Amino acid sequence: MTRKPRAHTSRLHVALAAGVVLTMIAGDALGQDTTRRRRRTEDAKPIELTPAQVADLTKLANSRKLSVDDLVAAAKTYLPSGRHDDYVLFSSGGQSGQVFAIGVPSMRLLRSISVFTPESWQGYGFAGDNDAVRERLKINGKPVEWGDTHHPALSESGGEYDGQFLFIGDKANARLGVIDLRDWETKQIVKNPLTVSDHGAAFVTPNTDYVIEGGQYATVLGYGYATPEDYKKSYRGMVTMWKFDRAKGRIDESQSFALELPPYWQDLADAGKLASDGFFFVNSFNTEMATGGIESGKPPFEAGASQRDTDYLHIVDWKKAEKVFKDGKAKKINGFSVITMDTSAAEGILYFAPEPKSPHGVDVTPNGQYMVVAGKLDPHVTVYSIEKVKKAIADKKFSGKDDYGIPILDFDAVKEAQVELGLGPLHTQFDDKGYAYTSLFLDSAVARWSLGGEYDSKNADEPWKLVQKTPVQYNIGHLCAAEGDTVSPDGNYLISMSKWSVDRFLTTGPLLPQNFQLLDITSPGTTMPVIFDAPIGVGEPHYCQMIKADKLKSWDIYPEIGWNPHTQALDPHSPQKGKEGVVRDGSTVTVNMTAIRSHFTPEHVMLEEGDHVTWRITSTEQTKDATHGFCIGGYNINLSLEPGEFAEFEFTADKPGTYPFYCTEFCSALHLEMMGYLHIKPKAAPKADASDTKPATTASAK
Amino acid sequence: MSAFLSRLIGPRIPDEELRTNRARYLTPTVTFMVARILLLVSIFFPYWHMELEAPQYPNGLFLTAYVNNLTEDVKEIDGLNHYIGMRPLGEAAAFERSASVYLMIAMVLMVEVAAFIHSKWAVLLAIPVIGFPVGFLIDLYFWMRHFGLNLDPHAPLSNSVKPFVPTVLGEGGIGQFKTYAELGNGYWLAVASGALIIVGFFFHRRAYRPLTLPATQNLKAAA
Known part of the structure; x- marks a missing residue:
């Protein structure tokens, strides 16, 4: 029987197509592993002290009045920078x-x-x-x-x-x-x-x-x-x-x-x-x-x-x-x-x-x-x-x-x-x-x-x-x-x-x-x-x-942006990026804020004396150790906003004035600039008119 | 079949010839096939890596580009880039990334067709695959240059970081960061794919060229 060349070729095609699929699956798995090359912390190589080094060490020990036991104790407990405890x-x-x-x-x-x-x-x-x-x-x-x-x-x-x-x-x-x-x-x-x-x-x-x-x-x-x-x-x-x-x-x-x-x-x-x-x-x-x-x-x-x-x-x-x-x-x-x-x-x-x-x-x-x-x-x-x-x-x-x-x-x-x-x-x-x-x-x-x-x-x-x-x-x-x-x-x-x-x-x-x-x-x-x-x-x-x-299996950062540590879950009220703002309902005001290096959004919050305020902040950071703080002076408020964390506080704006709020963790080169103003307008009109210096950008509540 | 078309797709192999010299005709087909597989598989491997090193990032920051995706510490790098006024990396090469998989499937299909064309014109269909790795690098360079040179002049660090052309391959630096960029396994798979196609054409020519010569002479004789 004469074999048709085309039949042969198409069987080859099927085999190779199967190969493609398998290789793609394998490749995908491999690709995940190879994306990040972990850097190895370099362990010190085995040491051998030269006579000169022994002499130096002895001199050092004597000048600091250390015994041999002290040196051994130091060697047992000292951890070089970057090395972790057992x-x-x-x-x-x-x-x-x-x-x-x-x-x-x-x-x-x-x-x-x-x-x-x-x-x-x-x-x-x-x-x-x-x-x-x-x-x-x-x-x-x-x-x-x-x-x-x-x-x-x-x-x-x-x-x-x-x-x-x-x-x-x-x-x-x-x-x-x-x-x-x-x-x-x-x-x-x-x-x-x-x-x-x-x-x-x-x-x-x-x-x-x-x-x-x-x-x-x-x-x-x-x-x-x-x-x-x-x-x-x-x-x-x-x-x-x-x-x-x-x-x-x-x-x-x-x-x-x-x-x-x-x-x-x-x-x-x-x-x-x-x-x-x-x-x-x-x-x-x-x-x-x-x-x-x-x-x-x-x-x-x-x-x-x-x-x-x-x-x-x-x-x-x-x-x-x-x-x-x-x-x-x-x-x-x-x-x-x-x-x-x-x-x-x-x-x-x-x-x-x-x-x-x-x-x-x-x-x-x-x-x-x-x-x-x-x-x-x-x-x-x-x-x-x-x-x-x-x-x-x-x-x-x-x-x-x-x-x-x-x-x-x-x-x-x-x-x-x-x-x-x-x-x-x-x-x-x-x-x-x-x-x-x-x-x-x-x-x-x-x-x-x-x-x-x-x-x-x-x-x-x-x-x-x-x-x-x-x-x-x-x-x-x-x-x-x-x-x-x-x-x-x-x-x-x-x-x-x-x-x-x-x-x-x-x-x-x-x-x-x-x-x-x-x-x-x-x-x-x-x-x-x-x-x-x-x-x-x-x-x-x-x-x-x-x-x-x-x-210990500690988290590096919170698992999701807007995580509430009290409930150990994503908080449905956590402000998300792009959804920030101030919502007023009578004298009840909700502030939805996000924090990321090096700004809060919004940066101006306009309130009126006597407002009852619920203030919600989400840190949208996802980098280990990129923690922010948030404080309002005079209101006894300070938060720690760890990466991904959501925090909430309530207060009554009973003392009018202009209050800078700022990030209390040294977060970045522009940490000092990570601030904003809380404006609490007095009920009675102020005697001296200071309202001319209205901020250019406001997130004023309607 | 018109003479033009038959010249274009080249001669068919006589059954007798195929039976006696099967390997000769199979070799280019299989070579092209492997090249196509390599190209498809490359979609799943990184084409390009960049590692950014700075004192406060002891584990480094990483960027990995696939043909259709940019992954790893994009968010953090975007966060840092906003200080120098660079646009978010997600805005770069958006069209290329969304079209790349279709483009590559199209290229694979073209090589598939090329396998059935037994004339020198088959080369035309394979040129995109052969040129693809170079095209990728040129595109990457274009976008990096575009982003690096078009920094927001109102950015906080615009005074200390002037517009610059990021290093696409090898060692570079920006601010306190040292950058190391290199090609990934996906890229090398694409290069291997192109190289195999060139090798395949050597076999292709060896197999079909002898069949073409008498055919051309026949045509001439008929005229």
Whole structure:
């Protein structure tokens, strides 16, 4: 058969056409990748010091009075320009009401995040009248515009930090702040309606189903009143389980509940994990139920609350509590669901275990098997086993009940070990080598001690034994190891949150900074040097957590132009480019403004005295770090307009005049020119006619 | 078929000849085919890149031109350009960008037709493809020059940045920026496409020229 040449050619055409399509698809995918050539940051090449360089370095070290250890410490912590830290430390900002983010190992302050305190740089609480931030800072209608931030808690998935959210407790006012770590802004503040102040907040359950808030100073729950004589009868402690809705990024108050507790002073909390998942633990002091009264010759609280040799570790089966709450067995106090002590006792939710003496931290080991309670007024840490606790509950091994009918587990039945560390043990964290680290306040030291059980084989040291004490300067409170309260601590670094700095820095008047000290805990055994001192001169930080930096997935800029950080969505009211202007409806005026380097649109806004104004601004920037500000002098208004951000404020134009407004972030070479005028025309005609100098371009409201 | 037309489209291949010398006639066809594919594929690759370097942009700013699109940091570069009074880049070569894909399909179809013309006139149909890369560069240069030389004299930085001709290829500079411009993979695909067509014509001539000679002699003989 003779093949027609045309038939051959057309088959070839089909094959090649298919090739075109395939190559185009591949080409398209490839093209996307090749468009941007990422510039590599150049890492330094391996170095070798020449004898001359060694001589120079030695000379330099001697002239600055540096030891070899100092040089090594500097080499461990110094970061050249442009190099990033391995970890981020999220620290409470103490009475500043803020949270600080600090890089580790450089210990450089990266930024602060305002939570309970208005802060002008972030435009937090400076958005005129009815500011959403100021509104949510009110308690019982009163502005409470500071907080005593205590315990930050990073959100967890499976007991690991997931880098999505950060919670922070306000001890002074029993509040909780929720920070979204995509934009590092506070999204929500919840106020506990049961209690005035708290302490053990915030601690999360292993999947962040709940955020735990332990109380502290007993009151009559729900802002009630009773005299100290009625202390035992009417005062109560509490612990609250705040339900976290991860999809919404908010605490759901309607699904949250509390446990009524005896009026012991509940302290720190920690959630169980792995072996102890489903439980959480809170310790307590003042089980004496002392009521003080130094003014009438009675023992002061400090003595009265320290009489007994043991207090009570509270063991809470929160999964049971959750079920009881969902079954509707909670009662309402001040509108909030509370499981009473009677219900807790009847349902087997709450058990006590004796703990020596006025203890402070309770910290669960990474495998969840042990709870470590630091004695504070007792030189030991006492280690409890969850297995033994569960068995004692099952076997009803009780040594009695307290005055409120809560069963007390037999101490010897639940105790695993006691390790003598020194004076004033407060808090414990963990590493990856089978060591625990406990802060010793009175000894002013960090104790490294070896864990037993399945951790025994992880280091050469004998189990349940003190290994090393490194002095810190001074009066350490909390400490924090890298991911040291998760199911898989990293080791590497440890922070000593030293309360007093005394002589460590230049004297800054009678008020001195705290001292964040970095310890290198990479080597086992007795090697655990302090390698950096970082002064913190903004509030007294309380606790911090250290997360691997690459777990944080922060936004460079807001995802869309006109993004409202309060709703984490594109705002339907956000002014867009080309849609700017001023809309008047009687004396109600809406200003729609955009900001981009280096101008606001519009630049003149004409108002009349008494106008009520809603002013909306969108930054149409899309470049990382191209942040603008916006302020109006005399009206207490300042906004931070990050790229893509939408912000809104309200005010009444009650003081006439000509007000320059301007960009408060040095945004560009023409930053000073990034301004405009707000003209508020007086109601009565002014005596001297100044209206001749009418601006050429106006966006006057009709 | 008129003699003119038959001279234009050239001789058909006798079946016997094709069967014995298939490769000889397939080679130009396949070469043109590959050239057409390369040209089509080039639409999906960048033709031109410019990287702008300045102290405050440690990761650089990038401009990437496809035949029908200008992408990457256009918005930021426009934002910066407004300080020197340069018009937004989106206004440059708007017609070229909207027409380019149709133009390229037309060129591909012309080469397709050329594959069936077995005379030297086939070259005429392929000239646009061969000249396309040069045309692209000339157009790019024209627009860059036009934009650079026509700055708004009222712009804030008009005092320190005078009208200029941006560098189309290689290293240039404007203000605190250093610019590096280079041709992209798409451009090189288009160049390869043109080169293959030239190679294809070598095979084309080798295949069909011998067939033409006797045909012309026959015509002469008939006259």
